[in-house]
Amino acid sequence: MKMKSTHGGITAKIHGPPNRTPFVVHAQSVNGDVRLHIPRTFHGPVIISHRHGLVRFSDSINRNLTTFGKVDNTRRCFLGDFSRWTESARGWEGDELVIDVRHGNVKIHYDDDAVGSPVKSRPTFLNRIFGF
Structure with missing residues (x-):
């Protein structure tokens, strides 16, 4: 699934049954936010490139997320x-x-997170050490 926007945001809610086939989402926005709601059964890599803005995850995503690192504005x-x-x-x-x-x-x-559930920036190593 590919989504692209030059002047505006992208919002997508993807549902899937527990025994669904794997999917790949490519979302690209030049001037706008990207908000994705994915199935709780999602299992795989998340690669985020961003230059000006924040990356935030819901609490339930954060609990299941392993961040390997960030190099040249790309978080893996x-x-x-x-x-x-x-x-x-x-x-x-x-x-x-x-x-x-x-x-x-x-x-x-x-996709099943409560409406209005908080999203938080994932703290970096320096944020945890210095309390930024």
Whole structure:
């Protein structure tokens, strides 16, 4: 699934039954926020590139997210049980989120999170040490 916006935000709510097939979402926004609501059964990499704005996750996403690091404005994470990562000869065959935002915020929720549930910035290493 590909979504692209030059002047405006992207909002998508993706539902899926527990035994659904894997999906890949590419969302790109030049001037606007990206807000995604994904199934709780999502299991895979989350790659977020952003230049000006914040990246925020709901509390329930945060509990299941492993962040590997951020290099050149690109954050690489894994949502779900990373110990279950398997790769075939064709590469990763599960779910995947790829988000690119130049001027805007990124907010990711589960599709069944309560309406208005808080989203928080994931603290970086320096934020935890110095309390920023």
